[in-house]
Amino acid sequence: MVWRWHGKRSAFAEPVKMDYRFSPEEPNENGLTMADTFGLIDALVQKPLQYLHVSQWEFEKKARRGADTNKARLELIHQRINGKLPLIGVGNIFTADQALKAAQTGWTEFIGVGKTVMINPNFAKLIANGEENKIVTELDPDKADRYGIPELLWNMSVRNQSWLPPVKGKKDEWQAVDA
Numbered sequence: 305m306v307w308r309w310h311g312k313r314s315a316f317a318e319p320v321k322m323d324y325r326f327s328p329e330e331p332n333e334n335g336l337t338m339a340d341t342f343g344l345i346d347a348l349v350q351k352p353l354q355y356l357h358v359s360q361w362e363f364e365k366k367a368r369r370g371a372d373t374n375k376a377r378l379e380l381i382h383q384r385i386n387g388k389l390p391l392i393g394v395g396n397i398f399t400a401d402q403a404l405k406a407a408q409t410g411w412t413e414f415i416g417v418g419k420t421v422m423i424n425p426n427f428a429k430l431i432a433n434g435e436e437n438k439i440v441t442e443l444d445p446d447k448a449d450r451y452g453i454p455e456l457l458w459n460m461s462v463r464n465q466s467w468l469p470p471v472k473g474k475k476d477e478w479q480a481v482d483a
């Protein structure tokens with residue numbers, strides 16, 4: 305949560321932004337299902353939140369259980385929210401074209417990007433300047449200085465793990481995550 309500062313301690317009471325981020329489903333048998341998520345959404349839309357934000361691996365991922373499994377989770381979640389709060393969707397959006405395609409689904413009001421910003425710290429600026437062709441989709445392990453990634457995260461990043469950007473030359477081994 306972010307609070308707007310008015311210069312007086314007593315006036316430190318105006319919330320500016322508060323979102324709620326949730327994983328919509330879990331793969332294990334007793335894990336959360338879309339039905340649970342719908343119940344959570346019904347409660348969250350009653351709260352003084354500014355956004356709802358989904359955490360998942362793939363933007364177009366279909367529902368696994370507890371809802372129409374032919375439909376994308378984000379489409380179903382958006383329907384359930386029914387305009388009461390804006391939704392931020394995420395999941396493996398690396399390029400400007402992918403961002404455009406995601407935006408055109410109409411399933412979310414906003415699109416979040418994680419991995420691509422690690423390897424393109426100026427992602428939004430490149431798109432705004434019409435320099436989409438400079439966006440990279442792999443992390444070059446020989447160019448540590450280029451990204452400004454902290455050491456601990458860098459050491460994990462060069463191991464080609466699926467929750468981090470694919471490493472150059474190893475995209476084929478970069479496994480999809482069912483999350």
Ligand SMILES: Cc1cc2nc3c(=O)[nH]c(=O)nc-3n(C[C@H](O)[C@H](O)[C@H](O)COP(=O)(O)O)c2cc1C
Binds near residue numbers: 358361395418
């Ligand atoms: C370095 C890093 C840290 C993350 N930490 C969290 C976390 O603490 N909680 C969470 O729900 N998701 C976390 N995620 C997942 C992202 O928020 C996002 O859902 C996921 O990366 C998919 O978006 P992307 O493909 O644009 O990265 C993390 C992702 C990255 C790359």
